[in-house]
Amino acid sequence: MRARIDGPETVYLLPVVGPGRVLLGVISLRNLIAAEPSTPLSEMVRESITTHALTNRETASREFLSHRLIAMPVVDEEERLVGILTMDDVLDIVDEEDAEDIARSSGSEPLDRSYLSSTIFRLVKSRIVWLLVLAVSAILTVQVLEVYEDRLDKVVILALFIPLLTGTGGNTGNQAATTVTRALAVGEVRIRDLGKVIWRELRVGALLGAVLGLLGFVVAGLVYGVAIGLVIGLTLLSVCIMAATVGGLMPIIAKRVGADPAVFSNPFISTFCDATGLIIYFSIATAVLGLS
Template sequence: MPDMTVENSAADRLESALTGRIDRPAMDTIAHLAHQVPLPELTRLVHTSTPLQSAVLFRILDKDEALAVFENLPPGYQAELIQNLREPEVAHIVEGLDPDDRAELFGELPANVARQLMSGLDAEEREMTTAVLGYPKAAIGRYMSPEVLSLHEDWTAAEAMEVVRARIDGPETVYLLPVVGYGRVLLGVVSLRNLIAADAEDLVADLVRESISTQALTNREVASRLFLSHRLIAMPVVDKEDRLVGILTMDDVLDIVDEEDAEDIARSSGSEPLDRSYLSSTIFRLVKSRIVWLLVLALSAILTVQVLEVYEDRLDQVVILALFIPLLTGTGGNTGNQAATTVTRALAVGEVRIRDLGRVIWRELRVGAMLGAVLGLLGFVVAGLVYGWAIGLVIGLTLLSVCIMAATVGGLMPIIAKRIGADPAVFSNPFISTFCDATGLIIYFTIATTVLGLS
């Protein structure tokens, strides 16, 4: 077992060497230390360092290490790194990528750079890469591997095994083998285990079982969630005529889901996802990822200020009401965000569909009522004992009403977003908080006006 203390120490020294002055002695030190650092740590250093430092470290790695590190970098960072490397290094890296990974990289590069790299590929690799690039960026066909080992239904098990042995180094996976008929129409799949266990004269058609597949134009997140929900190791990809065009593997699915989840988390907190690591992102890039949403939220928060202005005379009559505004707006925002997060997640994994809108509203209305009853009772007792039972009643009724409203709206907005083709995460936390703040204040002052007899 390797000594983790030694590895970590080497990684720390390598990181220090990269951040210092890069001269010939420093290059020798970097090269020496790089050979002592494991591949995952090298990938982290390349990803989190500045473009210049990453290029220096990358050039020191041998070809196999460089390709392994490059494949584990996000496409946006791959594109930046490519533009900081010499042409011979770039050619080797691009040739070593799978067609789907190559297509994703080309999508991030300037058009002239992508064309130049494409022209350096051999005819077969260029054809497969072009086929993947032909699909929209959000389609799963952009992320499938066109290098798929398929079996024909008329083959015997012995003939199929002979083909597998001859082509085992080419495809991305051979553990699940699609079976096709004439015209490459997908008939099903055969696992490698079942093929090995079959008698030599058994027909592939007798071994085939029904497969879960996806069309190449299906949204990448939808296809990936389907893949994970059925716990697949690979999934055939077909065109509109059910002809086999590629295969989707677990590593591609995990990359897509990680990227989508990172995007949802960032947008639910009011920012845009970073296309590279936090430490290697410039200050300008960090500001750019946050400023737009802050401006949007600042403008929408003006609505809350206007509501307070409308009810300013009520606050003058009963100043104590101002003390509870943070409690009520905070409770409404948190309740709405909880509901939105739950429904957004349910939409992502296919547990909820657009047609379930009525059921979701009814469920969240009841959830909000139960939460509001508990919080309202507590608010009524505490506020009543301290500030009088009339104030306690206002607080209790407001908490009940705000929780019902916020939970219902929080469950509703992600489905509306899905229906109009927007990202449900965009409609969740930031906008729900602002909406619930303004609406909660209207509810609060309306109840206060009625219960306390204000005018």
């Protein structure tokens, strides 16, 4: 160790290999120093949590942090040591991945340099693609409004609540998506937990919708009448249930198909909830107000 002290990335956790560089385990520097000089290494070796060389770097880093490690050996398919993952590596990776997730969740691509040193063209390029995608997908909302245009002509008051309902749906969906995306990243939720997530978000959405729906019913009912209040209350309840469920579902689907869960959060969920929320809204209004 003294002869090669300048070579290794870290000396706090030492990998022990056998013939063919097959990893046998690790020894901590503390135990090595504290042991009697005559103690064989084989008596100090302990099993180590490892990661595969082809494992996604964010996945490996999140696992590293979840186990509170100071270093993690990297092995190939034959369990041969090929390197070691250190805390410095993990912090750099997590920082880059979090910056990328934050950027994509807000509908833009991450910058490869600082904001002030990026050119105007680079800033525009990082945002324009997502804006075009969202503009095209927003056509769905326009088409829904066109379908229910006759209902709006009959009860103009319904148009006043559209921003409230679409905003509530988008915010509810984004809250659920952000929570589940984070849980996926740190390993608290896995793809096999899809049913549990749906059931949990369904109940969360129902409780949120009940509170907001009751408030909407009271306020809208006092100002515009009981019928309008009932429409708003029922719509808020339904939209919250739908948005929370979809928001919790999409990141897991993204993970399953190999996509970045952050991409499926804010931009797409907002658009989906806008269009679906309007369909729910006008369907409830048609039934409650007797429109046709």
